[in-house]
Amino acid sequence: MTGKGHPIIELKKLTKRYGYGDTESFALKDFDLTVKRGEFIMIMGPSGCGKTTLLNIIGLLDQATSGSYSLNGEAVESISKRRQARLRARKIGFVFQNFNLISDLSVIENVALPLVYSGYSKTHRLTQASSTLGRFHLKEREYYMPWQLSGGQQQRVAIARTIVSDPEIILADEPTGNLDSRSSHIVMEELKNIHQEGNTIIMVTHNPSLTTYATRVINMLDGHIDTDIKTVADRDLPQPISVRFNKKEEN
Amino acid sequence: MALLLRTHYNLAKASLKQNRTRSFLTCLGIAIGVASIILILSLMGSIKNLIATQVSSIGSNLIVVRPATHKDAVSSIIEELTSSNQYAKSSLTLSDVDKIKGLENISAVAPIAISNNTIHGDNTVNSGTIVGTNADFINIQNFSISSGSFLDKNSPDNAAVVGYSIAIELFGTPDNSITKTISIRGQKFIVTGVLEKIEDPINFNNVDLDNAVLIDANMLHSIDNSIQIQQINIKTSTTDTISETASNINDALIKEKAGDNNFSVAYGDQITHPTGSLITIISGILAMVASISLVVGGIGVMNIMLVSVSERTHEIGIRKAVGASNSNILLQFLFESLILSLLGGLFGLALGYIIAFLISLITPFSPYISLEILAITVATSLIVGIIFGLYPALKAAHKNPIESLKHYR
Numbered sequence A: 001m002t003g004k005g006h007p008i009i010e011l012k013k014l015t016k017r018y019g020y021g022d023t024e025s026f027a028l029k030d031f032d033l034t035v036k037r038g039e040f041i042m043i044m045g046p047s048g049c050g051k052t053t054l055l056n057i058i059g060l061l062d063q064a065t066s067g068s069y070s071l072n073g074e075a076v077e078s079i080s081k082r083r084q085a086r087l088r089a090r091k092i093g094f095v096f097q098n099f100n101l102i103s104d105l106s107v108i109e110n111v112a113l114p115l116v117y118s119g120y121s122k123t124h125r126l127t128q129a130s131s132t133l134g135r136f137h138l139k140e141r142e143y144y145m146p147w148q149l150s151g152g153q154q155q156r157v158a159i160a161r162t163i164v165s166d167p168e169i170i171l172a173d174e175p176t177g178n179l180d181s182r183s184s185h186i187v188m189e190e191l192k193n194i195h196q197e198g199n200t201i202i203m204v205t206h207n208p209s210l211t212t213y214a215t216r217v218i219n220m221l222d223g224h225i226d227t228d229i230k231t232v233a234d235r236d237l238p239q240p241i242s243v244r245f246n247k248k249e250e251n
Numbered sequence B: 001m002a003l004l005l006r007t008h009y010n011l012a013k014a015s016l017k018q019n020r021t022r023s024f025l026t027c028l029g030i031a032i033g034v035a036s037i038i039l040i041l042s043l044m045g046s047i048k049n050l051i052a053t054q055v056s057s058i059g060s061n062l063i064v065v066r067p068a069t070h071k072d073a074v075s076s077i078i079e080e081l082t083s084s085n086q087y088a089k090s091s092l093t094l095s096d097v098d099k100i101k102g103l104e105n106i107s108a109v110a111p112i113a114i115s116n117n118t119i120h121g122d123n124t125v126n127s128g129t130i131v132g133t134n135a136d137f138i139n140i141q142n143f144s145i146s147s148g149s150f151l152d153k154n155s156p157d158n159a160a161v162v163g164y165s166i167a168i169e170l171f172g173t174p175d176n177s178i179t180k181t182i183s184i185r186g187q188k189f190i191v192t193g194v195l196e197k198i199e200d201p202i203n204f205n206n207v208d209l210d211n212a213v214l215i216d217a218n219m220l221h222s223i224d225n226s227i228q229i230q231q232i233n234i235k236t237s238t239t240d241t242i243s244e245t246a247s248n249i250n251d252a253l254i255k256e257k258a259g260d261n262n263f264s265v266a267y268g269d270q271i272t273h274p275t276g277s278l279i280t281i282i283s284g285i286l287a288m289v290a291s292i293s294l295v296v297g298g299i300g301v302m303n304i305m306l307v308s309v310s311e312r313t314h315e316i317g318i319r320k321a322v323g324a325s326n327s328n329i330l331l332q333f334l335f336e337s338l339i340l341s342l343l344g345g346l347f348g349l350a351l352g353y354i355i356a357f358l359i360s361l362i363t364p365f366s367p368y369i370s371l372e373i374l375a376i377t378v379a380t381s382l383i384v385g386i387i388f389g390l391y392p393a394l395k396a397a398h399k400n401p402i403e404s405l406k407h408y409r
């Protein structure tokens, strides 16, 4: 990805409409949002206010009806479907409430999945997946099937799958929604570590106590932003190793 | 790209293994279709081989003239199936035989005229085969005579040579048949010779001599003027100039028939094209059954792929979310149907040969194996796999990822 000076995500007047005429409804309406590299954004809001729709559009799984979305300074409308898929494989990671692991594949194969579509050899995929699983203390579970794991373990596998290709943006839709508080805590600690390494995270949650992990908290209402509070100054946001290194030299 | 293809292949293989029974049954559908094609090709090949062996045992100085031009297999099969008599419009006449006799480098010419009539001997044979030919017939293709002698210049006009099996039918035994009388259409014939037993109902003459009565062609014409000359056998005096001799014959006949070249002159390999009309009809029917069963097998593949696509909607959603493009998904499912049909094809190849082998135990056929048949099998099954796998694969590729992700199992 190019464009150092650009915000990583920039949404302007983004609108998502469902239906026409009488059945017309808006999941997002004139939604403006600028996300800087290294932000950890928590999105809260009542059910049906458009949080999932927002993540799907940011993650290139869905398209807005109108408005503009630029990813690293590049207009998403002008990116081909094929390249959008490649961006999903390399630069964007999804974490879902219901884990979304492929039940027919072993843990390690699930983790290696994004690497399949970035064109790595099988050996490379498996070593990479294995070392990522090691980081989540799941190495002994490599050849388990997803259903043999607890919910918390499954979600950690899903997070391992997300970061295995070293993405820049992680989109998490209620990742702790199906977990007990102990598992939630472990998962949040993992996300925190990933954030500390300079990744940008946008996470939807219903649990206000988790907002302590965030650098910015957005409250949504009926397809638009209700409140938007930054808890960490932009210059204190964690940066990718390379960026941090450059900053030191400037000083 | 190669890496991606291998990955897709592995994915497809894994998913087929997960549904072993289902995959096997689907393969079986393709296998039956392919097996019947193999069976036909193998039988046709075996017929060709049989005839080729005969022709080469006769020698490389054989030329054969047949009515009607060479046709490709398909159109001749269709003609076979739609016309009751193969040589209903034979363009060859007995005067053509004399014409050919007069050309250079010819050492023997014998017509094969066929008539089917009731033959009365001690017993009666209904619709027996009567072959009208001449003394040259045995000079071209050497037959062993069991008793008596073949037709020759000194034979009376009403001499008849009978096949071994028909002799048994007519007289109960082949041994005392000589000088016995048979009658065809009221005309009496005297048996002057009995052939040795011949076991090649499939041959380049397209007549089963073991079950035929051979008489003089002119004689046959005088009692049945509707006879058709289905072939003229010619032996040349040298083998070196056989192609010139063949084209001389061709030119002479064209001149004779005032440009109507509704006949063919063949020598060498050209003689061996399958001529048995019953065999051609059976092959034609089998070919149709085979293509129908192949289509049915293909529909089986499509059906199972559609089931698989819908069962794995959630998986498709996940794959797209983690970076699979539409063409990635398309290839994954296309590989699955290709593997199914290719496995089915190879399985069918084996099955076809086993059946051909079993048939060879009770018939004169021998299973015929060639690289060509293998190539046809592989190509056919790949084409079936693509044709019937494309729609399900496209359906998978165009699934909406968000909706697919909502399909939990």
Ligand SMILES: Nc1ncnc2c1ncn2[C@@H]1O[C@H](COP(=O)(O)OP(=O)(O)O)[C@@H](O)[C@H]1O
Residues within 6 Å of the ligand: A018, A019, A026, A027, A046, A047, A048, A049, A050, A051, A052, A053, A054
């Ligand atoms: N496929 C769809 N068709 C019609 N309406 C939809 C569809 N998907 C979402 N919506 C509507 O869009 C709104 C936002 O949905 P969503 O983004 O899932 O909300 P949240 O994640 O905040 O609960 C809801 O009102 C929902 O009914």
Ligand SMILES: [Mg+2]
Residues within 6 Å of the ligand: A051, A052, A053, A173
């Ligand atoms: Mg939601």
